Amino acid sequence: MNHSERQPRNRTYLMCPPEHFTVEYAINPWMDTTVPVDAALAVKQWSVLRDTLGDLGHTVHVLDAVPGLPDMVYAANGAFSVDGAVYGARFRFPERAAEADAHAAFYGAGGWRFAGPAHINEGEGDFAYLPAAYGGLVLAGYGFRTDPSAHAEAQEVLGRPVLSLRLVDPAFYHLDTALAALDDRTIAYYPGAFSEGSQRVLAQLFPDAVIADREDAEAFGLNLVSDGRHVILNTEAIAMGDRVRAAGYHPVHVDLSELKRGGGSVKCAVAELRP
Template sequence: MVTVNQQRVPRKRTYLLCSPERFAVEYAINPWMDVTKPVDVELAVKQWNRLRETLVVLGHEVHLLTPEAGLPDMVFAANGAFMVDGTVYGARFKHEQRAPEAALHRAFYESQGWRFIAAGETNEGEGDFVYLPEAYGGLILAGHGFRTELPAHAEAQEAFGRPVVSLHLVDPRFYHLDVALAAIDDGNVAYHPGAFSAASQKVLAQLFPDAVLADDSDALAFGLNLVSDGANVVLNGDATRLAGKLKAAGYTPVPVELSEMRKGGGSVKCCIAELRH
């Protein structure tokens, strides 16, 4: 049963998800993908439905993107764009296998009437951008090193008029920011220091002295690939130590099982784009 922690106040969120009915591992573009290990699509859909239902039970609004044949990674809806205050900065994928997803995300956002800014630089949406509305008046954290290119950070800053802090990812297992760091409320984060360069670790320590730190095992279990409403933290059930740290900090961990999505190198957050409109 989902419960709401009384020590922290959740904020209703609006999310975009895409069913994994066409999900498969047909190529390898990150260290987690193994084409010799087939996806159990029926189980993937069952696990994804449980995730979607969890978000609804927690009081959040869920929009759905229609999966397309030939695009097996569309289930990872977070990568298609990054949205702040009704403005959408579109994705421009690094790998050609995922490039067509960008147009489908753009069509969705434009159909809603939101302002859409096409990317000139390589970036993978919320995979490498995190927004904290209550940190320093509104702060964007941006990852680079494997997928999103550093010039995209400047492009995002111009798009949103918000300060962007660049963070250098150095461990290929944490190829996106959202597998190494997550917003746990509107002003604080959880992260794994080892995923970042020494300089970026210093920046994070200065910006977030009260951050929740994940150890290597929980980070490798995709524990940081989480979604939080400021009170309830939906995360991979295998990240037990991180769940304990979050609980001690006053949050309510809500574990889910997404073993099939992990075969593609993602978990909870990879499946969810936040629509901040």
């Protein structure tokens, strides 16, 4: 398939600037409290990502950063929306709990149909949506952060089938570190992040998926944002960029080296809003 056949679709995103970003605690294998964060560089890199999305024709809403919430830059974790319905987040770690309130307030002010969760889940960190696959399919990760009970709860809230996928490698603790939607029906993923049963399910449902290797995943190459044609990846993910190019997409590389210190990259910083 050549590039011209991949069609972008205008998206709406939510981001939060890393104005208070630091690595003050370690809640994933990538966080090192002994290495200082360059806050100014983090803001600069984040701004380039925001501008890149805008230059591609997408709408970016900005959520105000809250002092004392250094991980709030990872806006994808705050909720998950499908067709105007929003399933709110409930964080695993108390350090991040108040982020959910800021996101709930954003959706409440915007007139969304918001449902607060009873079960622990970390928003788009562990949920991905494919509107053209099987009539609208939610892929949902569990094993480290999100409680599998949240998957059934999300299905009730969103009215979309939710497929549970078990993550088994602590380096890939959120679904969005191991799997990404490239367009409305196509995914890329790293099989080794998933249990054997989940690997079989993914292979059955997505025979045309772009398969990443461990090196791609460790470079946060699957923590990407795609509009169906343009795939925004971090600058370390060169091999993953080559893979998506071979599949007919157009890779766009952005440097997010500072945000990686907190265990996140492009997708972690971007929540998709689906009115």
